[in-house]
Amino acid sequence: MKIALDAMGGDKVPGEIIRGAVEGALTHGVEVVLVGPQALLEPELARYNHTLPGIAIAPASQAVAMDEPPLVALKKGDTSIQVGLELLRDGRVDGFVSAGHSGAVVAAALMVLGKLEGVDRPAIGTVFPLPTGPALLLDVGATPDCKPQNLLQFAYLGRHYLKQAYGIANPRVGLLSNGAEPAKGNSLVRRAHQLLAESDLNFIGNVEGQEVSRGRADVVVTDGFTGNIIMKVGEGVGEMLYDTIKQATGGWLHLQVAAGLLRPALEPFFKRLDYTEYGGGMLLGVKGNVIVAHGRSNAKAIASALGMAKRSAVGEQRGAWAAIPVPPKS
């Protein structure tokens, strides 16, 4: 299996990205196609074992800057994002991973790969490894302004993904809201609730914020604005805990020992909040397997994202992304 990796995307290019490619190739047994300027990537790659199998380079001359408007970036043509997506479109790789400008990745994917039949807007989904099983939250950032129909489509995309990639046949779908009753929510959510209730999905109703981490639903649907913010709030809370422990144990050996003993116990908790562990999000609703990794991705996060791309690609082969039963547009 081959995964294309944007070597020019993210805060830590190209060093951490390439290290992540090497780690990912070894850990997940995938071939990685690094996309970027050959002259830059070759010396970086040369630092690693020359006999290392499964890392190739696909040349792309340009990068997309993190503050560049997506439509401006699209006009450059020869960016690592576009070249990587073209490899995917042409069937030369089984997935594409980028830690670059997520807006540019989404815009380029829509242009190069196109949308799935019946999907108006794409969504980025993230799977949290909860104690109760995987929980998929979407959208976490592709579509900040949603219509009710978009949320319904996200639910279908989510159901399909969990089925294909995790073997969950009929996942419970919840709608993120500020109260359990159907009348709760903003106007978007109240209207989406109706559509979901009338669908053939396994819709369990509204899900409140505290119920996400309890695993009440397998698929939690929300708009890309709210989803993005709660992802980052979770990240902030994890950071705050880490800092609290670090500061409190700073000068005290017995507390350091206590923290050391507890570390293995706390690890699953941190893993659930740590994007380097789960690698990023899947871009759902486009014709292809695209992983949007966190901009701050280090080597570990890139390796995880490659693992995620592999899992999605396996699912993609088992099912057929293009045949998601999304209801007709209203």
Added chain:
Amino acid sequence: MKIALDAMGGDKVPGEIIRGAVEGALTHGVEVVLVGPQALLEPELARYNHTLPGIAIAPASQAVAMDEPPLVALKKGDTSIQVGLELLRDGRVDGFVSAGHSGAVVAAALMVLGKLEGVDRPAIGTVFPLPTGPALLLDVGATPDCKPQNLLQFAYLGRHYLKQAYGIANPRVGLLSNGAEPAKGNSLVRRAHQLLAESDLNFIGNVEGQEVSRGRADVVVTDGFTGNIIMKVGEGVGEMLYDTIKQATGGWLHLQVAAGLLRPALEPFFKRLDYTEYGGGMLLGVKGNVIVAHGRSNAKAIASALGMAKRSAVGEQRGAWAAIPVPPKS
């Protein structure tokens, strides 16, 4: 100082509410006026020391059920929520606390107390005790559907509150969004950004989810839908950590000892996520000092909410809530 307390509101009425009243009266030195049916409250109160000073009863015959539509509840007239708010309106108490149906409290407050000049919609604000100082998040639930003008008004309400209740003269105001750049956000947030940028507020721009707990802004403005969800996500993450530690240390003495040693160090962290510590939210934008406590409030949470009402009332006396410099309606 006298605070009216809805003795019929919340999941644990009346036992925990009354215990909270006693605790709050002792801890915060406030007089508490319990609002509810005398025949029910007197025997409950009799369990405590009869010489206990500063707890009175104001009779109200009815309660509002948690699933009752606010407008139906309002028609009953003689509910503990309405009677408590009338005591506040008539100047017989300095604040009102309810752990009851928050939608009913907001609706009744709008009717009984009325809105402040220049305020279209109220907001519930919550103060998080961060290591960097208090941070006020609003709205966390009063107005799920907001217009840009509402968010601007929330910012003024928040500035005024932090100044009056915490002495922060010119708080930094941030707008919760899914990216730092002014162009990020949903359409509501992009338009609110413009209004905030043109205002005389100390506006520092968009604030991302992970920056809330870092204390980047003193006042974080968001709509009541998003605010409510992120509050509850934080609560869920706190629970998840607690469960992780509990399960992991369950059978292992050395881990229990380690957790015990770390407990004081972790306490400030949990306090930040634990609503029983900060007591609830202030209802801002109405003519009066109203605290909306969590429906699950136990005695400790009620006592904290009474402390909060005291703090707000002190601020109210120093300033003048009715004179908040909210810009004219557009």
